[in-house]
Amino acid sequence: MTDGIPGRAWPRELLWAVLVIAVATMAYGWAARSGRPAPAGLVGHGLGVAGFLLMVVAETAYTWRKRPTRTGPGPAVRWLEAHVFVGLVGPYLVLLHTAFRFRGLAGVLTLLMAVVVGSGVAGRYWYTTALPVGPERPRRALWYVLHVPLSAVLFALAAFHVVGVLYYAGNLR
């Protein structure tokens, strides 16, 4: 495994993410052997809550650590690796939570999540490796302008989704 150095094989955070996603896929396949778990069911809700919490952790922890004024704990690159790992696994669990039904606000949220994850992957593994540091590398990269603000929008909408679910599905007796 590598630390994501250009020209070398897959970085370890990606390998771990793929491994966990594979395990989650198998578990989901087992749970879905008689039909996809409904988003509002026990499995569906579990996936949604777990994925959302992972995304919140991925966002807040790395945002807190990457500030230039902070020097620890641990090197920032490890926090970035954890950010990538959790930022891939969390959205994947949320994707399973949707039962692949993208309607209304939930559909907007899923699309937004895909843009945030895609921009993050592009920034981490294309922008910082394919483009050399220098005049050719734009300072205000598109991926960053998308990734950070849209993350905030994503979390705001996700919280709104949770409020809506609690309102409409909080009294199903």
Place this chain on the structure above:
Amino acid sequence: MRLTTAATRWGVSLAVLTLVTAGAAWQLSSGSIFSPGPLKGPTPDGSPIGGVASHADLDRRCEACHAPPFSHVTMSARCLDCHEDIRAELGDSGALHGALDGTQACLGCHTEHAGRTASLTRFEGSGVAHTRFGFSLVAHRRTAGGRAFVCTDCHGGRGFRFEASRCVACHRDYQADFVERHVRTWGADCRACHEGSDRFSAGRFSHDSTPFPLTARHAQSKCGDCHAGSATLAAFGFAPRDCVGCHRPDDPHHGAFGTDCSACHTADSWKNARFDHTFPLSHGEGGRIPCRTCHERPQNWKSYTCYGCHEHTPERIQRKHADEGVARNLEDCVRCHATGREHEGEGHEGGRDHEDD
């Protein structure tokens, strides 16, 4: 301003704007932006209930079914506000909904938002405990074609009552010949005998009412173990009642001990057979001896010989008995020596018997 700071501030502003926009959308859409899927559309035989032709007409009236959280009003109560026939059924213990224990919410069995044509009743994992109605769904999870059962496979009509004719219709699809014979013999009221677990139901039929009550290990038998090939009621009555009727192939004695297995065995197990040997097996050497020592002909265990032991030779026995005046029945030693003791036959009985014979 650093890029990170600018992006974060830009993001926070966008998030606030998003929340305001989403809140407005919530109000303008009457909550339908949270809808997880379309509501059920009208059915061909449906009639308007509660002023709407189907749930689909409630697409933008979430509050018609969804009671606010922390409210004393429940979703089930809102269902019953429209479905008055179900409310009436709850008071009839003979009807499907009336037979429920009354603690379940409608959502325990019914669902929505699964599409215009989707079933509103969830069969698999549903809260309807069919065992309460004397029927198990153990053997009715999947149809012969592999799809999940839906309620209308077995139920229909007013009150969603069970319709026996649907059993035959479905089973005929994949076992036509058997069903034809079975119905011709037994009739079409399948539940008179079957309770769904694919067995001749113990709860509805008691073998104790037959000349052959099933006790001990026999109670674990499957019908086909004894009634294999029976396709008529009369054929069921002709199942073997004696042990060898079924167990002859299992008989390690090859019939040598007769057919009264219960003389030694019980219905619990073939092992631990109890056999009272009339002749003491330890009379000579103080221990057990092989059966063939005395019983040289296993096809007839009543025959025996005492010459299997070295002390007994025909010449010696003949000579000793001649000295005592006994000359006949020397092959039937037990007649005089019931305990196997050497001098047991001496005296009045032994000598007289032989002489009398």
